[in-house]
Amino acid sequence: MTTSQAYLSDLFSLDGRVALVTGGSSGIGRAVAEALARAGARVVVVARREAELAKTVGELEALGARAAWVSADLGTRAGVRAAAKEAVGAFGEPDILVNSAGVNLRPPMGEVGEDVWDTTLAVNLEAPFLLGERFGPGMAERGFGRIIHISSQQAHRAFVQSGVYGVSKGGLESLARSQAEAWSPYGVTSNTLVPGFVMTPLNARLSSDPGRVAALAARTMVGRNGLAEDFAGAAVFLASRASAYVTGQSLFVDGGLSVH
Numbered sequence: 587m588t589t590s591q592a593y594l595s596d597l598f599s600l601d602g603r604v605a606l607v608t609g610g611s612s613g614i615g616r617a618v619a620e621a622l623a624r625a626g627a628r629v630v631v632v633a634r635r636e637a638e639l640a641k642t643v644g645e646l647e648a649l650g651a652r653a654a655w656v657s658a659d660l661g662t663r664a665g666v667r668a669a670a671k672e673a674v675g676a677f678g679e680p681d682i683l684v685n686s687a688g689v690n691l692r693p694p695m696g697e698v699g700e701d702v703w704d705t706t707l708a709v710n711l712e713a714p715f716l717l718g719e720r721f722g723p724g725m726a727e728r729g730f731g732r733i734i735h736i737s738s739q740q741a742h743r744a745f746v747q748s749g750v751y752g753v754s755k756g757g758l759e760s761l762a763r764s765q766a767e768a769w770s771p772y773g774v775t776s777n778t779l780v781p782g783f784v785m786t787p788l789n790a791r792l793s794s795d796p797g798r799v800a801a802l803a804a805r806t807m808v809g810r811n812g813l814a815e816d817f818a819g820a821a822v823f824l825a826s827r828a829s830a831y832v833t834g835q836s837l838f839v840d841g842g843l844s845v846h
């Protein structure tokens with residue numbers, strides 16, 4: 587039997603969908619933005635640095651996708667609201683919301699100042715909450731929506747003394763469950779992708795230490811650390827019709843790190 591493209595399309599195609607990807611200009615968010623675009627979605631990427639955003643959109647357009655960017659600071663409520671408003675101006679209300687923008691400021695717990703707490707919680711948890719409040723009800727009214735958060739193994743266990751970061755990610759997984767409870771009856775799922783250690787700019791400090799990189803790779807089952815591209819398939823799945831009955835879940839994309 588030959589592969590049925592129609593069958594695959596029915597399950598996974600994002601043709602006609604609009605996706606908003608925060609942090610879509612770098613690392614995991616960049617890879618997810620490309621995956622959703624290649625699966626057919628029109629994609630709006632949101633972050634602060636304009637040059638990275640414009641470069642990403644240029645690369646997506648070169649693949650034949652329709653894409654747009656919005657520069658905004660998701661660390662403030664005003665910034666989140668402005669981002670949402672401008673993003674809708676590109677292709678209309680999103681069917682898919684991916685929250686990948688995140689910061690990891692890393693002081694250990696005893697050295698965390700209120701500024702680190704505020705910034706971490708604002709970008710990693712409050713922005714996803716506010717964007718969910720802005721777009722979730724509309725998705726529910728239209729009868730289809732997909733919310734995908736990027737959390738961390740630190741939602742499940744402490745790791746390399748990064749203090750408040752794990753707090754924000756634990757909250758994010760709870761947020762996904764609350765959103766799932768609210769909107770799943772109306773066709774809107776909310777799930778979380780859980781990375782292990784992924785070689786992106788967020789991890790520049792750890793990634794530049796070959797000994798640490800090798801030790802972390804050895805803790806996985808696959809035998810290597812994550813790459814941003816490893817999130818493409820899981821993101822398309824969670825954004826597509828195929829995942830309609832998967833909601834409130836945390837899907838580990840970590841090479842087996844969390845169960846080793």
Ligand SMILES: NC(=O)c1ccc[n+]([C@@H]2O[C@H](COP(=O)([O-])OP(=O)(O)OC[C@H]3O[C@@H](n4cnc5c(N)ncnc54)[C@H](OP(=O)(O)O)[C@@H]3O)[C@@H](O)[C@H]2O)c1
Nearest residue numbers: 609612613614633634635660661687688738783784786788
């Ligand atoms: N890499 C890992 O090992 C790992 C592990 C677990 C979880 N994660 C999570 O995965 C997500 C993506 O991380 P990554 O590794 O891909 O990091 P990354 O390459 O550093 O990308 C982070 C993205 O977030 C944006 N961003 C940061 N602060 C922002 C703000 N205040 N307003 C708007 N945009 C902001 C950045 O763009 P600008 O700087 O231009 O704003 C960038 O596009 C994060 O939520 C992270 O916590 C990563």
